[in-house]
Amino acid sequence: xxxxxxxxxxxxxxxxxxxxxxxxxxxxxxxxxxxxxxxxxxxxxxxxxxxxxxxxxxxxxxxxxxxxxxxxxxxxxxxxxxxxxxxxxxxxxxxxxxxxxxxxxxxxxxxxxxxxxxxxxxxxxxxxxxxxxxxxxxxxxxxxxxxxxxxxxxxxxxxxxxxxxxxxxxxxxxxxxxxxxxxxxxxxxxxxxxxxxxxxxxxxxxxxxxxxxxxxxxxxxxxxxxxxxxxxxxxxxxxxxxxxxxxxxxxxxxxxxxxxxxxxxxxxxxxxxxxxxxxxxxxxxxxxxxxxxxxxxxxxxxxxxxxxxxxxxxxxxxxxxxxxxxxxxxxxxxxxxxxxxxxxxxxxxxxxxxxxxxxxxxxxxxxxxxxxxxxxxxxxxxxxxxxxxxxxxxxxxxxxxxxxxxxxxxxxxxxxxxxxxxxxxxxxxxxxxxxxxxxxxxxxxxxxxxxxxxxxxxxxxxxxxxxxxxxxxxxxxxxxxxxxxxxxxxxxxxxxxxxxxxxxxxxxxxxxxxxxxxxxxxxxxxxxxxxxxxxxxxxxxxxxxxxxxxxxxxxxxxxxxxxxxxxxxxxxxxxxxxxxxxxxxxxxxxxxxxxxxxxx
Numbered sequence: 281x282x283x284x285x286x287x288x289x290x291x292x293x294x295x296x297x298x299x300x301x302x303x304x305x306x307x308x309x310x311x312x313x314x315x316x317x318x319x320x321x322x323x324x325x326x327x328x329x330x331x332x333x334x335x336x337x338x339x340x341x342x343x344x345x346x347x348x349x350x351x352x353x354x355x356x357x358x359x360x361x362x363x364x365x366x367x368x369x370x371x372x373x374x375x376x377x378x379x380x381x382x383x384x385x386x387x388x389x390x391x392x393x394x395x396x397x398x399x400x401x402x403x404x405x406x407x408x409x410x411x412x413x414x415x416x417x418x419x420x421x422x423x424x425x426x427x428x429x430x431x432x433x434x435x436x437x438x439x440x441x442x443x444x445x446x447x448x449x450x451x452x453x454x455x456x457x458x459x460x461x462x463x464x465x466x467x468x469x470x471x472x473x474x475x476x477x478x479x480x481x482x483x484x485x486x487x488x489x490x491x492x493x494x495x496x497x498x499x500x501x502x503x504x505x506x507x508x509x510x511x512x513x514x515x516x517x518x519x520x521x522x523x524x525x526x527x528x529x530x531x532x533x534x535x536x537x538x539x540x541x542x543x544x545x546x547x548x549x550x551x552x553x554x555x556x557x558x559x560x561x562x563x564x565x566x567x568x569x570x571x572x573x574x575x576x577x578x579x580x581x582x583x584x585x586x587x588x589x590x591x592x593x594x595x596x597x598x599x600x601x602x603x604x605x606x607x608x609x610x611x612x613x614x615x616x617x618x619x620x621x622x623x624x625x626x627x628x629x630x631x632x633x634x635x636x637x638x639x640x641x642x643x644x645x646x647x648x649x650x651x652x653x654x655x656x657x658x659x660x661x662x663x664x665x666x667x668x669x670x671x672x673x674x675x676x677x678x679x680x681x682x683x684x685x686x687x688x689x690x691x692x693x694x695x696x697x698x699x700x701x702x703x704x705x706x707x708x709x710x711x712x713x714x715x716x717x718x719x720x721x722x723x724x725x726x727x728x729x730x731x732x733x734x735x736x737x738x739x740x741x742x743x744x745x746x747x748x749x750x751x752x753x754x755x756x757x758x759x760x761x762x763x764x765x766x767x768x769x770x771x772x773x774x775x776x777x778x779x780x781x782x783x784x785x786x787x788x789x790x791x792x793x794x795x796x797x798x799x800x801x802x803x804x805x806x807x808x809x810x811x812x813x814x815x816x817x818x819x820x821x822x823x824x825x826x827x828x829x830x831x832x833x834x835x836x837x838x839x840x841x842x843x844x845x846x847x848x849x850x851x852x853x854x855x856x857x858x859x860x861x862x863x864x865x866x867x868x869x870x871x872x873x874x875x876x877x878x879x880x
Contacts, residue, residue: 286477289366289636297365299629303358303651310375313355314382320348321386324393331396335408338400342417342690345393348386350649350689356383357648364646364656367460368638380445388441392434397424419691419842427543430531440530450520451800454513458795459640462505469498478502480641481658487587488663492578499584499786506791513794514764521756524802528757536753540803544695545844551746553859554809558743561866565740566780568732568873573782575880580784587733590880591726596664600633603659603667607674610713611706613823614830621681622674630677631655631670642797643669645676645703649689653677665730668707675706683840696804697845700811701818701852702837704738708819725879732872738812739865744778746806748793753802767793813861816868817854829853 304310327341359379363372397405402425409418431437459480466478469486471494478486478498486498506513524536533539541548573581575590598606604626608619625631632639635658647653655673659666679702683692711731718724751770756762771793775785798804818836821829836852849856 286479286482287634287636289369289638292634292636296633298361298632298654298656300358300361300651300654302629303354303361303648307375310355310358313351314378317348317352317355317382317386320344320351321389324348325389328392329396331393332400335411335414338397338408339413339417341393342414342420345390346417346690348390352383352386353648354650355379357646357651361646361654361656364640364644365632366636366638367456367640380448384442384445387444388438391437391441394424394427394431395434395437397421398428398431416688417690423543423841426545430533430542432531436530440527447523450516450523451797454516454800455640455797457509457512457516458797460638462509463641466505467501469494469501479635481635484587485660485663487584488589490588490592492585492588495584495588496582499582503786503788503791506795507788510764510768510791510794514762514767517752517767517794517799518756518762520800520802521752521762524753525756535757537750537803544697544846546697546846547857550810550846550856551750551803551806554743554806554862555747555750557859557862557866558740558809561863561870562778562780564866564870564873565736565778566782568736568869568876569780569782571873571877571880581782582784583786583789586779586783589726590729590876591722594720594722594726595662596726597662598664598667599661600659601627603670606667606710606713607671607706610671610710613709614833618678622678625652625677626655626670626674631657633657633659635660643673645673645680647677647680647684649684649692653680653684665734668710668734671706671710672703675703678702679837682834682837686838687840687842691842692840694840694848695845697807697810698836698839698848700807701814701849704808704812704815705819705822705833707734708816709823712819712823721879725876728872728876728879732869732876735812735865735869735872738808739862739869740778740809742805742808744774745796745798746803746809748774749799749803749805764794810856810862813865814849814852814854814856816865817861818852821853 304313324341324344327337327344331338331341356379359372359375363369363376366372405421405425408414409421414421432440463480466483468475469478469482470476471486471489471491476482476486478501483498483502486494489495489498521536524539527533528536528539531539533542537548537551541551569581569586572586572590576585576588578585604623607626608623611619611622630652632655639658640656641658643655643657645653645655653676655670655677657666657670657673659670676699679694679699683694686692711727711734715724715727715731718727748771751774752762752767755766755770760766768790772785772790775783775790775792779785793799796805818833822833832851832853836848839848839851842848843851846856854861
C-alpha cells in the first residue's frame with residue numbers, strides 16, 4: 281500500500297479485508313443476536329439464590345451461564361472488530377457502544393454467579409465438580425475458588441459490574457483522541473520533494489528512512505502534537521491508574537501489581553526479577569547504542585536515530601503474498617498442518633491487511649470461541665519487519681485455534697502471559713529462516729541488526745515500560761497524584777537509564793510515555809519481555825530437538841486456559857520462575873551485538 285494516499289474503508293478491496301461471516305453472516309444477524317441477550321440473561325438470572333441447592337441445579341445454571349457468555353462474547357467480538365477497522369465510522373462506533381452497554385448490563389445482572397459459588401461449602405462443591413458431567417466447568421470453578429479471598433458480596437459485585445463501562449472511558453477517549461482527532465493533524469513529511477501524510481502508522485515508516493532529515497521532521501512534528509495535548513492525555517492515563525487502584529482497594533489487594541498478577545498465579549518475584557535482570561545487562565544495550573552511533577556516523581545519537589536499519593545498502597520489498605510464503609517455510613518445524621492452516625487463513629479472510637482512514641494503528645490478533653481468529657495488520661511491503669509482525673500475530677491466531685479446538689468454552693481462553701510466547705516463538709523461526717537464506721553479507725548484517733532491534737523492543741523496552749507502569753501506580757498508591765510533569769519525569773529518568781550516555785534526547789522525548797496504548801491495560805507489557813524470553817528458549821528447544829520437544833510445545837498450544845501460565849510453560853519445557861530464561865535472552869542479544877560489531 282502506498283503512503284501517498286490513505287484509502288477510505290470503502291475503497292479497500294474485499295480480498296484485503298477480513299471476512300467476519302464466520303461470526304455473523306450479516307449485520308442484521310448480529311442485531312438479532314444483540315436483541316436476544318436480555319432473554320438469555322434472564323434465563324440465567326432465574327437461578328439467583330439457588331446455585332447451592334443441589335449439584336443438578338448448579339449444573340443447569342452453569343450451562344445457561346455458558347450459553348449467555350458465549351453469545352455475549354460473539355456479539356461483542358464482532359462489534360469490536362468492525363470498530364477497530366474504522367473508528368471514524370459512526371455506525372461502527374454505535375455498534376461497539378451498544379455491545380459494550382449490553383456486556384455491562386449482562387455482567388451486572390449475572391454478578392451473583394461468583395459470590396454464590398463462593399458461598400457453597402467448599403468440600404461439597406469439590407465433590408460435585410468431581411463428577412463427569414461437570415468436566416466442562418471444573419477448571420472454571422477451580423479458578424473461581426482461587427479468587428475467593430477477593431470476591432465481594434453479591435450487591436457489591438453488582439455495583440462493580442455496573443461501573444465497568446465507565447471504567448473504559450480513559451482508554452476509549454485516549455484511542456479516539458490519538459487515532460482519530462490527533463491523527464488527522466500531524467500534517468505531512470517532505471520525502472524527496474514530495475509531501476507525504478504523517479499518521480500513527482506512517483510515522484514508523486518515516487522513522488525507518490535512511491534520510492535523517494525525514495526522520496527528524498517526522499519525529500518533531502509527531503511529538504509536537506502530543507505536546508499540545510499532554511495535559512489531556514496525562515489526565516486520561518491518571519484516570520486509568522486511579523481506576524486500577526479503586527479496584528485494588530475495593531477488593532482488598534495489597535497493590536495494583538498484586539491484583540494484576542494474582543489471577544494467573546504469577547509470583548511478584550517474576551516481575552521484579554525481570555526488571556533486576558535487565559538492569560544487570562544494560563551495559564550490552566548501551567554498547568549497542570554506541571555501535572549504532574558509530575555505524576550511522578552521527579555526531580550525536582538522537583531519539584529519531586534508533587529505528588533506522590543500520591545497513592543502508594539493502595532495500596527490501598516483500599508483497600503480502602510473499603510474506604505468507606516466508607511464514608510457511610520458516611514455520612515448517614511446526615509441521616504441515618500448522619503452516620497450511622495459518623497460511624490459508626492469512627490469504628482467505630483471517631487478516632485485515634492494510635491501513636485505511638480511521639483504522640486502528642499497529643496490529644493485533646483477536647479470536648473468540650465461534651468463528652476464525654482474526655488478525656488486524658497495517659502491512660507495508662517495503663518494511664520487512666511487517667513480515668515478522670505477520671508471523672507474530674499468526675502465532676497468536678494459531679494459539680487461539682488450538683485452544684478453541686481442544687478445550688470447552690469455559691476454559692479455552694489462555695492468558696496474555698502465554699500468548700506472547702506463541703507469537704514471539706514464530707518471530708524467532710522467521711528470523712532463523714531468513715538468516716540461513718541470506719544471499720549476501722549485507723543481507724545477513726541487515727537481518728542481524730533488525731533482530732537486535734526486535735529483541736531490544738520486546739525485551740528491554742517492554743521492561744522499561746513495565747518499570748514505568750510500576751512507578752506510576754506506586755506513586756498513586758503512596759499518595760502522590762499523577763500529573764503530566766510527574767509522568768514525564770518518571771519516563772525521562774527511565775529513558776536516560778535504559779538508553780545510556782550516548783543518547784541525546786529532545787525536551788519532549790519523554791512524551792513517548794503518554795502515547796503507549798497498552799498502558800491502559802495495567803501491567804500488560806511485562807508479558808512481552810517474559811514472553812520473548814520463554815519463546816527464545818522454546819524455539820531453540822524445538823528446532824534442536826525431536827518429536828518429543830515439538831509435541832511438548834503443542835501441548836502448550838492446546839492447553840488453552842486449562843492450566844495456569846507458569847505451569848503450562850513448564851509443560852512446554854521452560855521454567856519462568858527462574859531467572860535463567862531472561863538471562864539467556866540477554867545473552868542472545870549480546871551474541872547478536874557482538875556479531876554485528878564484527879560485520880559492521
